[in-house]
Amino acid sequence: MKPANPKLIRSFFLKTWPIYALSLFFHFVSNWINVNVPKVLGKFTDQLQQGSLTHDSVISYSLLLLAIGIGQVLFNGGATYLVMYIGRKFEYHLRQRLFSHFTQMSERFYSNNGVGRLLSYFMNDVTAVRESISMGFNATANAAMLLTAAVTMMITSGIPLYLIAASVFPLLLIPFIVVYLGPVIRRRSLAVQESLGRMTELAEEQFGGVRVTKKFAAEDIMERRFNASVDEISRNQLRLVRVSSLFQALIPYLGTIALITALAFGGYLLIHGPITLGNFVALTLYVRMLMNPLQQIGNVINSIQRSRASLERLNGLLGQQSEIVEADDAQTVNLAAAELRIRDLTFAYNPGSQPVLQHIRLTLKPGQTLGIVGRTGSGKTTLMKLLLRMYDPPAGCIKFGNTDIRDLTLESLRSQIAYVPQDGFLFSTTIRENIAFHNREAKLCKVKTAAKQAQIYDNIAELPGSFNTRLGERGLTLSGGQRQRTSLARGLIKNAPLLILDDSVSAVDTVTEKEIIASIRRERADKTTIIIAHRISALKHADVILVLDEGAIVQKGTHEQLLREPGLYAELYAIQEEGLHHATGTSYS
Numbered sequence: 001m002k003p004a005n006p007k008l009i010r011s012f013f014l015k016t017w018p019i020y021a022l023s024l025f026f027h028f029v030s031n032w033i034n035v036n037v038p039k040v041l042g043k044f045t046d047q048l049q050q051g052s053l054t055h056d057s058v059i060s061y062s063l064l065l066l067a068i069g070i071g072q073v074l075f076n077g078g079a080t081y082l083v084m085y086i087g088r089k090f091e092y093h094l095r096q097r098l099f100s101h102f103t104q105m106s107e108r109f110y111s112n113n114g115v116g117r118l119l120s121y122f123m124n125d126v127t128a129v130r131e132s133i134s135m136g137f138n139a140t141a142n143a144a145m146l147l148t149a150a151v152t153m154m155i156t157s158g159i160p161l162y163l164i165a166a167s168v169f170p171l172l173l174i175p176f177i178v179v180y181l182g183p184v185i186r187r188r189s190l191a192v193q194e195s196l197g198r199m200t201e202l203a204e205e206q207f208g209g210v211r212v213t214k215k216f217a218a219e220d221i222m223e224r225r226f227n228a229s230v231d232e233i234s235r236n237q238l239r240l241v242r243v244s245s246l247f248q249a250l251i252p253y254l255g256t257i258a259l260i261t262a263l264a265f266g267g268y269l270l271i272h273g274p275i276t277l278g279n280f281v282a283l284t285l286y287v288r289m290l291m292n293p294l295q296q297i298g299n300v301i302n303s304i305q306r307s308r309a310s311l312e313r314l315n316g317l318l319g320q321q322s323e324i325v326e327a328d329d330a331q332t333v334n335l336a337a338a339e340l341r342i343r344d345l346t347f348a349y350n351p352g353s354q355p356v357l358q359h360i361r362l363t364l365k366p367g368q369t370l371g372i373v374g375r376t377g378s379g380k381t382t383l384m385k386l387l388l389r390m391y392d393p394p395a396g397c398i399k400f401g402n403t404d405i406r407d408l409t410l411e412s413l414r415s416q417i418a419y420v421p422q423d424g425f426l427f428s429t430t431i432r433e434n435i436a437f438h439n440r441e442a443k444l445c446k447v448k449t450a451a452k453q454a455q456i457y458d459n460i461a462e463l464p465g466s467f468n469t470r471l472g473e474r475g476l477t478l479s480g481g482q483r484q485r486t487s488l489a490r491g492l493i494k495n496a497p498l499l500i501l502d503d504s505v506s507a508v509d510t511v512t513e514k515e516i517i518a519s520i521r522r523e524r525a526d527k528t529t530i531i532i533a534h535r536i537s538a539l540k541h542a543d544v545i546l547v548l549d550e551g552a553i554v555q556k557g558t559h560e561q562l563l564r565e566p567g568l569y570a571e572l573y574a575i576q577e578e579g580l581h582h583a584t585g586t587s588y589s
């Protein structure tokens with residue numbers, strides 16, 4: 001079995017060991033204070049038996065026990081506070097580190113890991129590890145110190161060594177049980193965490209898709225799918241519970257055996273003389289005192305095994321590197337002056353799978369407008385993802401000027417491109433912040449101008465808080481078309497050298513589309529723009545139009561050129577024009 005990778009924990013311990021050391025010291029003091037209780041009671045018993053107990057000595061015994069109690073509470077409380085504090089710090093840093101790792105991961109990582117699955121790392125795994133490094137540490141330190149202190153006190157109280165050895169021996173079997181059952185618990189915990197991750201993923205998907213579910217009255221199907229995943233968790237949890245219960249029961253059982261040994265053997269020695277009644281009372285109290293921490297140790301070892309499973313998952317996740325790596329000598333290029341050159345670009349999402357783009361060739365001069373049209377699934381968005389280097393294109397196929405896209409810094413590339421997808425995601429913050437996403441400091445007048453260009457200004461102005469309206473609050477959402485235009489405004493305000501509209505006006509009516517396109521042509525006359533659209537009206541003004549079909553360029557030219565040749569473009573245009581004439585009631589000629 002592969003050992004858990006301790007990187008995360010090690011680096012944390014290296015930074016925080018002084019606090020752990022202080023907590024250990026507090027545990028040490030607290031337990032040394034605590035183990036005096038049986039000794040004091042033993043002495044009390046002996047004095048009682050000898051008839052030498054006075055009123056004064058009863059009061060001093062009581063005061064001593066009170067002092068012991070207060071000291072124990074103070075030091076134990078301090079030790080517990082320190083490790084709990086550190087556990088929360090760990091949780092905080094780990095969540096930050098996970099988030100920063102996630103932000104660096106590539107699009108493929110997100111395609112392979114659903115949102116719910118990623119959330120389960122944040123919630124379940126981080127919590128499991130935190131519990132074991134705080135509560136786990138606490139209980140282990142407590143039990144280990146108590147055991148050492150108790151054995152030492154027994155020896156110094158005059159209890160014969162062979163009696164102590166016989167009474168404590170059953171407890172020494174605990175490590176063997178841990179070695180035997182520990183890996184089983186860890187394996188089963190891993191299965192539980194994996195199934196919890198799948199359930200969170202499914203729940204996230206189902207809540208996200210609840211509107212579709214309701215419209216199709218498919219609640220039953222969804223419920224069955226969800227129940228199956230809950231069933232899986234419950235099966236895995238029961239498998240875990242079976243072995244961890246056995247484990248948890250075995251540890252106190254050994255404690256009981258130790259107590260029986262102390263009673264039987266100690267009682268025998270008491271009757272036959274070698275030990276006093278005080279020794280006997282102290283011995284049984286010490287063994288009894290050890291049972292509680294041992295019970296806790298059972299829980300802790302269980303939780304440590306579970307957290308090792310989570311730690312393996314977290315270290316595995318943090319060990320994954322983004323496939324998009326910046327070259328050591330990555331350069332910056334001014335996209336406003338660099339020609340885009342695509343040469344014989346063939347791309348498949350996965351090795352060995354069918355290429356999604358085939359032999360794409362294209363040159364786009366700065367300031368030109370490129371239109372791309374094609375059937376759904378023909379590879380238009382994929383081409384744009386490659387331009388943003390969301391996926392790595394083959395070396396040498398995409399260049400800006402003379403520089404391969406793979407040799408550019410990601411910051412220089414992506415900061416100079418404004419990409420507006422079809423389903424622009426809006427954050428649950430104000431509309432102003434959503435539009436000024438790339439630069440939260442942008443002046444309101446700029447935000448308003450972008451909103452006007454995207455033809456969304458009037459809609460926003462009518463909202464109760466205008467541009468300061470918070471989306472998602474009290475259920476406030478925008479319609480599909482309004483969302484699309486807000487996301488378009490977010491792209492336009494960036495005023496980037498390269499603007500990519502990926503089917504970004506599909507949800508607006510033709511009149512609004514016309515106004516948006518006219519304003520983009522006006523504002524971006526000297527800047528490069530790529531417009532992907534299903535409606536030819538959105539891109540017919542482009543300097544060059546590509547027609548993609550099954551990943552290949554099947555036609556290329558201006559609107560007029562493409563209309564003159566038979567092909568997909570002319571067919572699409574005829575169909576769309578016919579639809580328009582039907583809609584407006586004019587006859588198509």
Ligand SMILES: Nc1ncnc2c1ncn2[C@@H]1O[C@H](COP(=O)(O)OP(=O)(O)OP(=O)(O)O)[C@@H](O)[C@H]1O
Nearest residue numbers: 111349356374375376377378379380381382383503
């Ligand atoms: N992450 C991915 N992994 C594997 N295949 C993918 C991935 N994304 C897209 N594809 C596949 O690549 C092909 C092209 O998809 P793409 O999104 O580029 O098409 P499109 O022309 O933009 O379509 P649409 O007009 O519907 O937006 C499709 O067959 C799609 O199934």
